[in-house]
Amino acid sequence: MRIAKLQAWWVRIPIETSRQHKSDFGQLTTFDAAILRIETDNGIVGWGEGKNAAGSAGTYSALVHMLNDEVGPKLIGRDARDISGIWELLYNGVRHQKAATGGHAMPELSRRGLSVAAISAVDIALWDIAGKSLGVPVWQLLGGRKADRLPAYASGGWESADKIGGQLQSYIDKGGFRTVKMRVGAMDGAAHVSAARVRAARKALGPDVEIAVDAHGTYTVAEAKRFVRMIEDCDLAWFEEPVIADDKVGMAEVRAFGSVPISAGESEATRFAFRDLATLRAADIFQPDPAFCGGISEAMKIAALASAFNLRFAPHLWAGAPCFFAGLHICAAAPSSFIIEYSLGANPMIHNLIKESVDAQNGTVAIPDEPGLGFTIDEEFLAAHIHTG
Secondary structure (H helix, E strand, C coil), X not given: CEEEEEEEEEEEEECCHHHCCEECCEECCEEXXXXXXXXXXXXXXXXXXXXXXXXXXXXXXXXXXXXXXXXXXXXXXXXXXXXXXXXXXXXXXXXXXXXXXXXXXXXXXXXXXXXHHHHHHHHHHHHHHHHHHHCCEHHHHXXXXXXXXXXXXXXXXXXXXXXXXXXXXXXXXXXXXXXXXXXXXXXHCCHHHHHHHHHHHHHHHCCCCEEEEECCCCCCHHHHHHHHHHHHHHCCCEXXXXXXXXXXXXXXXXXXXXXXXXXXXXXXXXXXXXXXXXXXXXXXXXXXXXXXXXXXXXXXXXXXXXXXXXXXXXXXXXXXXXXXXXXXXXXXXXXXXXXXXXXXXXXXXXXXXXXXXXXXXXXXXXXXXXXECCCCEXXXXXXXXXXXX
């Protein structure tokens, strides 16, 4: 079963004005991603996704070029079932044979960023192909699933202090979620403004709803500490990305300062970065993005690391359908997973790009039973939203 065709596109889907939100990323008017299609010589098609930008908007011409013109030619004719070998080939580059013989990584100098985003897209598509070729869901190939539905949290929360309670309550009313996440940080300016919003949310929702907060790495260490001090009695589920991912020592300082669990990882690539988070005691919860960290293969290694350090795993899934569904299969198979991110902001890259509907109800999301990743791309919709700029 050889790789016969590989094609990536920058897909840009407009978000209707009434559903747009504003955060530290600005006003988000489109949902963008690099979507990858791999076809084998026996006609099986797998879909992948790569991300190189935070939030839902971004520019993807460079990543698409890399997939089509640099990665693609290396893969034509290779056995699509050789998922691990292809991962190492793309990661180690010209030294991949030496790395395989030596039994340790010898990566390209450009071993993160676009390079790993491209590997992620390929890896997700190859797992999709593997499942379809055997007629089984990907979670079965990863070792089985621990449940047919997993708990999910409603991810959103941008409103001001006087409206945030109502916005989060609407998530609970709509989907039965018992955990919600709201944004804090630079979008609010001063830390006390974010703290006031968190206090308003807790007052509105009461003690029985879990509330998480996400600063998108926009605080300094000092600001993050001030914020923690101000909301420490609000019983938060976690404080996500308090400081930039590059400052792991600073993140460890924030974690040691207070009792609020720290989560991180959507900006990290490969297991090596998560090893550093663990050994520095910088995080309680690992949140890799399958479309950026290295795909399904690497996310499973990261989940194993979380388990080994007695940490928890909850991947970043504010993404398109290939990444989101990959996350479902990873969480189903990973012992350290405990919750699924389900975006309550507008997400046409999931809901309009595929023919199926995500089964989210009563605060849980169903794990697909269909072969591969378990979705069908609406190729007419995709074609209508290919961005050529």
